[in-house]
Amino acid sequence: MNSSRPGLSALCRGLIPLSTRTLAQETTGAAKLKTIEDLPGPTLSTTLFWLFAKGYKDKSHLLQGVQKNLYGPIWRSKFGPFDLVNVASPELIAQVIRQEGRYPVRAELPHWKEYRELRGQAYGLHVDKGQEWYRMRSALNPKLLRLQEVSAYAPIIHQVVEDFLQRIEFLRIRSPDQATVPDVAAELYKFGFEAISSILFETRLGCLQEDIPEDTERFIAAVNDMLTLSETVVVFPRWMRSAFPFWERFVQAWDDLYNIAQTLIDKRLCDIHTRMERGEPTDGLYLTYLLSCDKLTQSEIYICVTELLLGGVDTTSNTLSWALYHLARDQRVQDRLYSEVNAVCANRRKPDTDDLRGMPYLKAVIKETLRLYPVVPGNGRFTAESEVIVDNYRFPKKTQFHLCHYVVSRDRTQFTRADDFLPERWLRTHAFQHHPYSFIPFGVGVRGCVGRRVAEMEMYFALSRLVQQYEVRPGEDSAPIEAKTRTLLIPARPINLRFLPRT
Structure with a gap:
């Protein structure tokens, strides 16, 4: 299988270590970093319109592409209890993954945790975190x-x-x-x-x-x-x-x-x-x-x-x-x-x-x-350990990232005849x-x-x-x-x- 390496431009766009990125940003002034509140994204009414009126409820994988075209490779979406930062470029996904820490969390599953506690069971891999999960x-x-x-x-x-x-x-x-x-x-x-x-x-x-x-x-x-x-x-x-x-x-x-x-x-x-x-x-x-x-x-x-x-x-x-x-x-x-x-x-x-x-x-x-x-058309990372910096945004602990694999794996800039x-x-x-x-x-x-x-x-x-x-x-x-x-x-x-x- 192909084991190709990214070119220098790809490395510069997102694969440099966090410490290097943070130092560079601090040199130019941390005040220039934006927050989650500055992210573009659909309103709740727009999301409901897409899901139910436009028929994307069963095709949320295609909605990734629609939203990326409208808002760019990083945007925010809210629905019910979910407040997601969507990431839809390989460079930005790399930035998220490289800051996930020693004990990364995909997503919180409060309903699974509640069931475990109701029955007095062990938490397991999908609920437990930190050193217990790692063990x-x-x-x-x-x-x-x-x-x-x-x-x-x-x-x-x-x-x-x-x-x-x-x-x-x-x-x-x-x-x-x-x-x-x-x-x-x-x-x-x-x-x-x-x-x-x-x-x-x-x-x-x-x-x-x-x-x-x-x-x-x-x-x-x-x-x-x-x-x-x-x-x-x-x-x-x-x-x-x-x-x-x-x-x-x-x-x-x-x-x-x-x-x-x-x-x-x-x-x-x-x-x-x-x-x-x-x-x-x-x-x-x-x-x-x-x-x-x-x-x-x-x-x-x-x-x-x-x-x-x-x-x-x-x-x-x-x-x-x-x-x-x-x-x-x-x-x-x-x-x-x-x-x-x-x-x-x-x-x-x-x-x-x-x-x-x-x-x-x-x-x-x-x-x-x-x-x-x-x-799964998308994966998740929950910043449980520390804040992270992605693109020009600083995100606090407990930010839920949605990594949009479906749209990225069909990206025409990455794959010919995608x-x-x-x-x-x-x-x-x-x-x-x-x-x-x-x-x-x-x-x-x-x-x-x-x-x-x-x-x-x-x-x-x-x-x-x-x-x-x-x-x-x-x-x-x-x-x-x-x-x-x-x-x-x-x-x-x-x-x-x-x-x-x-x-």
């Missing part, structure tokens, strides 16, 4: 971010991929034309759920079976309900909860989610104890490591594993859905990908982690998909340069995605084996499919694809 993150990292450790999960992932291929074949044969698989994204969601659960809980949940176990269905529903309701709950103040059922449903979804996760973890813990009493080896992978490392309390393991599950499903399922959608519509790209996979793994041999090193185009397809469809699906742009032989902060789908620094390596392995194995088995073509309705925002960037309607067996 938990340090315990979770080694078995998820080191490539050598992650390679141990390859056999498990291949088992899940095998079941997914059987599921695709079953659905294909059952369809009227014996080719079409309806709503591929829904099937890939089951794949993603089964894959990450197999690693985190060290057990198969049966997501890809024809008859999904009742507890597994409840588990999947709880994840969907909690994430959907989380958007709504955080907007309404506490005093309005009696008028709407959102809070009760949110609590019930978290209860279901937590209780099932706790049951699965306790089952594994009981199995470990039984084996130890018998003098048998306690072989295991991620969960066994967490339960035996003494770095986390049992309560912290319950919540941390649950949160890892929440972040580990959609990255895989959404990215693969969009990748297959584009492969079906671009025969040239699909043929090139198949040729590469077949050259490295002839006769449909399963690729291993070493084989992936010889598949740069496979990685480029995934990377280009993430550029066009970042899993709206086109061109995996070649990521190959070393393709001469192109972009600012390193114009494309950060997994985040950066200590707040970067802890499950990145696992997600990438799942996507590489699943996509390579799918193109080994099938030629993918659009379904009967081949009209373009747009994205919509539901916290995540998802297809606005089902993606139906035809899977034609390769001879």
Whole structure:
């Protein structure tokens, strides 16, 4: 993949250290710095007009571009309890990230914290801050971010991929034309759920079976309900909860989610104890490591594993859905990908982690998909530790920044033919340069995605084996499919694809 460096001008526009920037600004006079009150931005009525009258409620990712064109690369927006500083250029994103401190915070989640306190649970990675957050993150990292450790999960992932291929074949044969698989994204969601659960809980949940176990269905529903309701709950103040059922449903979804996760973890813990009493080896992978490392309390393991599950499903399922959608519509790209996979793994041999090193185009397809469809169209940074200076503005503690990844990753000054699906742009032989902060789908620094390596392995194995088995073509309705925002960037309607067996 391209490892291009920014030119000198890019460094001057935002990558110089904070200490240097602050010294320069103090030399010219700190009084020249503006405040958050000086930022341009829409009024509440304008925001409501865009969201509801202009139809951007489901397309807030596109609203990033509208507002950037009106107000420039940094602006302020208010809606309900949210008071955001939006940043929509790679140079300014770099300035925010480089001042995030040792213990960065993405965003405050008061409704998650309230639930934890209601049930007497540990806070977990998304709620805890400072040294406690860092301690938990340090315990979770080694078995998820080191490539050598992650390679141990390859056999498990291949088992899940095998079941997914059987599921695709079953659905294909059952369809009227014996080719079409309806709503591929829904099937890939089951794949993603089964894959990450197999690693985190060290057990198969049966997501890809024809008859999904009742507890597994409840588990999947709880994840969907909690994430959907989380958007709504955080907007309404506490005093309005009696008028709407959102809070009760949110609590019930978290209860279901937590209780099932706790049951699965306790089952594994009981199995470990039984084996130890018998003098048998306690072989295991991620969960066994967490339960035996003494770095986390049992309560912290319950919540941390649950949160890892929440972040580990959609990255895989959404990215693969969009990748297959584009492969079906671009025969040239699909043929090139198949040729590469077949050259490295002839006769449909399963690729291993070493084989992936010889598949740069496979990685480029995934990377280009993430550029066009970042899993979340925006990320956050909450200045919990100190004030920061971005551009010519000084922001106090407790400022919430919204990093507009969607509009930045489609910036025409950074990417040629920015709206086109061109995996070649990521190959070393393709001469192109972009600012390193114009494309950060997994985040950066200590707040970067802890499950990145696992997600990438799942996507590489699943996509390579799918193109080994099938030629993918659009379904009967081949009209373009747009994205919509539901916290995540998802297809606005089902993606139906035809899977034609390769001879």
